[in-house]
Amino acid sequence: QKEVEQNSGPLSVPEGAIASLNCTYSDRGSQSFFWYRQYSGKSPELIMFIYSNGDKEDGRFTAQLNKASQYVSLLIRDSQPSDSATYLCAVNGANDYKLSFGAGTTVTVRA
């Protein structure tokens, strides 16, 4: 059973600030890590994936992975009101294409 824990929210940040989201997972065999964004009442949308230790940047988003610590994070730089959403961390294993999701962290960006 893969368990995925996310830091409890809600997280409120001012516009232009950095939002930092954290996720830990229990299965050391996990190989792939994903961040989904979900607006209220909408479906999850994939925004980042990371497979290797280190940082991966895509626009204003940076995913960070540390497999030794079983930790993955998402940084949102220059936060905008449109970033206000729930962010879901998802993890799967080496030969198991099922995803385990965290409960999500809700981010509110204050204008």
Add this chain to the structure above:
Amino acid sequence: DADVTQTPRNRITKTGKRIMLECSQTKGHDRMYWYRQDPGLGLRLIYYSFDVKDINKGEISDGYSVSRQAQAKFSLSLESAIPNQTALYFCATSPIPGQGRPDTQYFGPGTRLTVL
């Protein structure tokens, strides 16, 4: 545009009724999934299917059944709905190795189900 669609989008029903939620996709993916989402609990896997002849239970399959009618269609049934099945239901798809990243899932718009 390749997509994942779900019908109905909203449904209100009564305890004991049989309900079917349908999912169709034009992505050409072989793998399909059904999740439910409850506030504070994230997404939980109900059933998944890696091809038409392969159907597997997820972590919360009790009270649900599925049918994979074709590569593009995967239906979820609640044989006798109960109030604690009130939730947001999502269908998702993923490619097989060679089609793309098999661990990357794409979600439909969801069905909001209320059981009274």
